[in-house]
Amino acid sequence: EAGVAQSPRYKIIEKRQSVAFWCNPISGHATLYWYQQILGQGPKLLIQFQNNGVVDDSQLPKDRFSAERLKGVDSTLKIQPAKLEDSAVYLCASSLVPRAQHNFGPGTRLTVL
Amino acid sequence: QQQVKQSPQSLIVQKGGISIINCAYENTAFDYFPWYQQFPGKGPALLIAIRPDVSEKKEGRFTISFNKSAKQFSLHIMDSQPGDSATYFCAARETSGSRLTFGEGTQLTVNP
Numbered sequence: 422e423a424g425v426a427q428s429p430r431y432k433i434i435e436k437r438q439s440v441a442f443w444c445n446p447i448s449g450h451a452t453l454y455w456y457q458q459i460l461g462q463g464p465k466l467l468i469q470f471q472n473n474g475v476v477d478d479s480q481l482p483k484d485r486f487s488a489e490r491l492k493g494v495d496s497t498l499k500i501q502p503a504k505l506e507d508s509a510v511y512l513c514a515s516s517l518v519p520r521a522q523h524n525f526g527p528g529t530r531l532t533v534l
Numbered sequence: 535q536q537q538v539k540q541s542p543q544s545l546i547v548q549k550g551g552i553s554i555i556n557c558a559y560e561n562t563a564f565d566y567f568p569w570y571q572q573f574p575g576k577g578p579a580l581l582i583a584i585r586p587d588v589s590e591k592k593e594g595r596f597t598i599s600f601n602k603s604a605k606q607f608s609l610h611i612m613d614s615q616p617g618d619s620a621t622y623f624c625a626a627r628e629t630s631g632s633r634l635t636f637g638e639g640t641q642l643t644v645n646p
Contacts, residue, residue: 425577452632463540463623463636464578477633512577519632520566525577 422447425526427513433532439501442529446494446515452476453490454523455498456512464512470496471519503533538626540637548645553611555640557624560605564626568634569598569609572621581622582609614644 426445434440446453451472456464467486469477472493481488485504490496500507510528540557547553557567566585570578584591584598584607591598597610611618624637 454632461639463538463625463639464634465636466633469632477631514577516632520627522568522580523578523634525570525579527575527577 425513425515425524427511427526427529429529430527431530431532433534434503436505436533437502439499440503440531441497441499442511442513442531444496444498444513444526446496446513447517447524450515450517450524451493452516452519452521453496454514454516455488455496456514456525458510458512458528460509467498467511476519500531503531505533507531508533538624538635538637540624540640542640543638544641544643546643546645547614549614549616551614551644553609553614553618553642553644555609555622555624555642556606557608557637558604558606559626562605563629564635565629566627567598567600567607568625568627569596570623570625570636572623572639578623611642614642616644616646618642619644 428443453470455467458464467481468488470490473490488498510530512528513526514523538559568583569581571581572578582593582596586602595612600607622640625634
């Protein structure tokens with residue numbers, strides 16, 4: 422079984438620029454999560470999708486972050502405009518159903534200069 | 535905001551020794567407590583997990599001890615090996631949803 426795929430693996434941008442991350446979950450997994458992991462901290466949930474609907478986005482900074490999962494499979498997370506404090510690893514995870522085991526991708530490391 | 539506190543921040547043990555990492559949570563709205571192992575450049579991977587109706591769970595060299603009344607749980611790694619060197623995160627899942635709340639992480643180094 423192929424794992425969760427993410428791209429790009431690394432991204433360096435200037436503050437105020439925009440950036441997008443892509444995630445392809447494990448085939449058949451209905452639930453998809455985006456977590457933000459700041460250096461030296463544990464991951465923090467940004468948004469959870471069930472198929473193509475948002476279940477939990479209570480910790481998503483909606484003034485600059487957006488995410489979509491239009492066809493209930495792949496997902497993109499966008500930051501516009503980026504701030505220095507957005508420097509982090511962005512992890513995508515998927516699970517077969519809600520509350521099942523999270524399967525994490527390798528993450529995208531974002532550096533904002 | 536629900537929180538999970540993890541200690542120590544870093545841990546160095548000798549090969550063959552026991553590694554112990556502790557976590558504490560603040561309220562009772564959690565129903566599942568997983569531990570994740572993360573290697574540099576990789577995403578967290580589930581190591582072992584426990585539910586609050588069980589006081590201990592063992593899988594190979596890894597054991598979770600759970601104290602519901604104290605709201606604490608810990609990971610014990612027996613016969614620690616250099617390959618166990620990684621960052622370990624405890625987490626807790628909310629009763630009402632799927633969100634995992636993670637501890638701050640423990641960087642474990644096992645010296646040969």
